[in-house]
């Protein structure tokens with residue numbers, strides 16, 4: 025997609041190979057060899073030079089015989105007969121046919137040598153020979169890209185006739201501040217290119233040094249590690265400077281004023297620096313500027329100076345990727361006042377510009393390229409835009425614009441229209457597209473799923489364009505499949521995602537015979553069978569998720585690499601030749617369908633797989649054991665919610681890069697295979713809701729150091745909780761509920777450091793792990809990654825609640841219900857300030873409800889029922905909202921609101937032992953916490969009405 029591959033850097037690349045020297049220099053050479061014989065001494069010198077070189081592809085094979093002036097790459101002066109030019113650059117930089125070896129001093133015998141080009145060869149990191157400084161007549165020297173390294177020899181300062189020098193080599197450097205002295209001798213120099221030479225040691229002196237070169241026309245110092253762009257330059261000697269490329273350095277100052285006194289400047293490139301501050305008014309003095317590129321100076325800030333607009337000769341204005349603020353109205357107004365604006369390309373993308381687009385935009389009648397993306401422009405596109413009859417590319421994505429005039433449809437030269445990521449509303453009709461006969465790329469992508477833009481295009485309208493790329497997401501195209509695509513036979517990318525299409529894929533679409541790179545019609549109501557006949561190019565993506573497609577899983581060509589068929593009604597078995605048909609699949613998601621049968625062995629053909637998600641189907645049979653070792657890249661394996669039977673095959677342990685292994689809700693039995701120890705990259709291990717048994721393996725703690733989610737719930741695991749689990753330092757969710765675990769809760773749980781910090785959402789995969797929280801099962805989504813949770817409920821755990829639990833200060837859910845825990849609730853439980861869910865019901869806990877619990881201001885689900893708790897129920901803070909009596913019932917000695925049993929005097933004293941210092945909430949001082957309290961009360965109500973019943977365990 026042409027508009028996706030923004031080519032910000034093409035310009036500076038072109039500049040590195042500046043075009044100045046051919047004009048200025050080649051004219052000076054003669055091409056006539058005739059009449060003058062080659063000098064013997066020079067022939068000998070050349071042969072000696074050749075002898076030192078390595079020449080794998082025989083580029084110097086013509087260097088035989090007498091007439092050395094006719095040898096390849098050699099030119100002689102037609103008056104003196106001396107060799108004047110050695111043009112030995114490698115014309116094919118990508119090839120390996122590079123000259124190398126030793127550069128013999130015999131070149132010194134070429135007394136009239138004025139031109140030496142050894143560029144794009146490979147001299148394997150040797151220094152630039154010192155003797156080059158003795159080639160006194162040299163006017164042109166090009167050693168760029170030839171793997172010279174080390175410091176540049178000072179001897180070069182003797183080359184006072186040099187007009188052009190190009191030393192662009194990444195391994196060249198200056199070791200000392202004074203190392204650039206050699207430059208001061210090159211008093212005739214017009215072209216200087218030291219691109220990618222490390223000049224960071226040259227510090228402030230670089231400018232002083234080049235300022236001595238008063239004939240300079242082009243100065244190229246991109247990517248030189250320069251850090252200072254001096255703000256003052258007392259005498260400016262660049263009176264002829266036309267091209268200045270200082271891109272990709274580390275300047276972090278403001279743009280210095282002296283730059284604007286270089287009135288000869290035609291081309292200024294300050295891309296990719298750290299320039300800051302306002303743009304100086306002096307831009308206006310750059311009368312002859314045709315091209316100005318200040319893009320990618322991410323810190324260049326301030327407002328656009330009015331005077332910029334006086335540059336009536338300006339053809340290209342590039343200020344992308346800076347931090348420029350304010351509106352563009354004045355700039356455009358002034359630019360449009362030029363009697364015949366020459367501006368062809370305007371790039372202001374990735375800044376902080378605001379306001380409406382001015383009407384005067386429509387007067388820039390030579391504009392071809394307009395890029396305003398990723399700013400904060402608002403309002404409508406001005407109707408005057410229809411006047412821009414030369415406009416070829418329009419990028420307005422990533423703004424807050426809402427209105428689109430019909431005059432857009434007049435842009436008959438427009439090829440690329442990118443209106444993604446805005447707030448467009450209203451109706452688009454065929455008038456908006458009426459004369460867009462050149463259009464190839466159309467983009468209306470919107471990240472949020474809310475649809476505010478409706479396409480209302482007559483079903484018999486014939487589009488004047490032939491699109492290659494259409495990307496419409498979250499805009500209403502339906503209910504019918506858009507018929508105005510009927511003649512779009514050039515399409516390569518079709519994205520009609522979340523477009524309210526309730527239809528089948530029409531036959532005419534198939535008859536377009538498209539060769540697609542991407543087909544994405546996800547989130548519609550498309551139904552019927554999916555045609556197998558669509559062709560795809562390699563690599564391609566197919567996303568048909570969340571529709572009503574039915575029938576067997578479609579098989580496409582082997583060019584499909586990403587296939588998402590999630591959430592449809594595909595049925596029947598996975599075709600047995602599935603893996604053979606699409607062997608290059610990297611992502612496969614066929615979850616949430618009605619597939620049955622067993623997993624075919626041909627899945628083992630999918631050696632490139634990164635993601636395999638086949639969850640939420642009716643797949644049965646055993647998990648194949650044959651092929652896991654063939655899938656070295658598999659990262660995500662989700663086979664949950666099927667009817668898979670049998671044991672977990674040992675071979676799963678060969679998935680050494682697997683990060684998400686989700687096998688929950690099947691009928692798997694047996695013990696965990698010890699080979700899982702090899703899965704050391706594991707992030708989430710969910711084997712819940714199976715019939716697995718045996719002890720919890722202690723090795724989990726040692727071999728899965730990055731584990732953040734461990735769910736083994738609803739199995740038959742027995743024995744103790746091994747203390748090694750406590751070394752899982754990144755664990756955020758631990759769910760061992762509904763098993764037969766016994767013994768006590770290891771006090772080392774207090775070491776689970778992941779539960780002491782806010783979990784970060786680094787996980788990419790948001791699969792189907794379920795977390796029981798707030799009394800109901802939630803499908804786990806990104807928000808639940810944000811809650812730390814420990815669930816050990818429904819086991820046979822005994823002993824006391826370890827006080828160490830109260831060190832897990834970022835715990836959001838703690839469920840220890842349905843065990844045999846005894847003793848008291850730890851007094852410090854109030855330390856768990858993030859706790860939202862606390863379920864301790866159905867245990868044998870005794871004593872009072874600790875007063876510190878009144879500081880749990882996020883608590884919105886509490887269950888303490890069926891214990892032996894006693895005393896008065898606290899009434900402060902969040903307890904005012906926890907008024908369902910069932911959460912306290914079954915504690916015979918508990919009293920007070922909301923229980924019907926009132927407290928006697930002794931109960932009250934029992935509840936408030938007083939002075940334990942845990943009660944942090946002093947109602948007088950705590951307005952803030954009360955705000956939270958009410959917030960969570962109202963959220964609680966929402967969640968109750970949304971989920972129906974409150975389920976107390």
Ligand SMILES: *[C@@H]1O[C@H](CO)[C@@H](O)[C@H](O)[C@H]1NC(C)=O
Pocket residue numbers: 052053054055056057102103
């Ligand atoms: C010799 O070179 C000069 C320029 O230096 C050129 O004008 C002239 O035509 C050349 N003579 C021949 C015979 O090529």
Ligand SMILES: *[C@@H]1O[C@H](CO)[C@@H](O)[C@H](O)[C@H]1NC(C)=O
Pocket residue numbers: 173174175195196197198199222
């Ligand atoms: C200069 O380049 C040489 C050769 O690449 C290297 O060995 C040396 O460390 C470099 N010196 C500095 C100061 O970067």
Ligand SMILES: *[C@@H]1O[C@H](CO)[C@@H](O)[C@H](O)[C@H]1NC(C)=O
Pocket residue numbers: 232235236237238259260261
């Ligand atoms: C600039 O040019 C003037 C006059 O040619 C000269 O005197 C001065 O030294 C030059 N400045 C630098 C920094 O070379």
Ligand SMILES: *[C@@H]1O[C@H](CO)[C@@H](O)[C@H](O)[C@H]1NC(C)=O
Pocket residue numbers: 276277300
């Ligand atoms: C620019 O960079 C230098 C050196 O890295 C630093 O000392 C200085 O504070 C920076 N200036 C600004 C304005 O960021």
Ligand SMILES: *[C@@H]1O[C@H](CO)[C@@H](O)[C@H](O)[C@H]1NC(C)=O
Pocket residue numbers: 559560561562563581582583
């Ligand atoms: C696969 O893609 C290549 C080019 O990407 C194309 O030449 C070839 O025809 C495609 N194969 C099929 C079966 O469509």
